[in-house]
Amino acid sequence: MKGRNVAVVPESEMVEALVDWATYINEHGVEAAIARVDTALAEREAAKDRNALLEEKGEDANHSGDKIVEIRKKVAGN
Numbered sequence: 001m002k003g004r005n006v007a008v009v010p011e012s013e014m015v016e017a018l019v020d021w022a023t024y025i026n027e028h029g030v031e032a033a034i035a036r037v038d039t040a041l042a043e044r045e046a047a048k049d050r051n052a053l054l055e056e057k058g059e060d061a062n063h064s065g066d067k068i069v070e071i072r073k074k075v076a077g078n
Contacts, residue, residue: 005042
């Protein structure tokens with residue numbers, strides 16, 4: 001929220017967590033939502049999660065470079 005990490009959840013729980021946060025924000029506001037969490041802890045956990053993914057999958061886990069090449073080929077008609 002507002003550019004801050006507030007939680008790290010497994011991907012399988014992400015939609016439910018987003019709905020929960022949206023409901024809380026709707027009822028109490030963004031500032032109250034941020035105040036209820038330890039943002040420093042959330043940011044540390046997000047960094048650990050990001051680093052683990054980078055170690056596991058590398059810098060280009062989504063193969064964006066390859067996808068850009070394929071998109072350019074299709075746009076060029078090749």
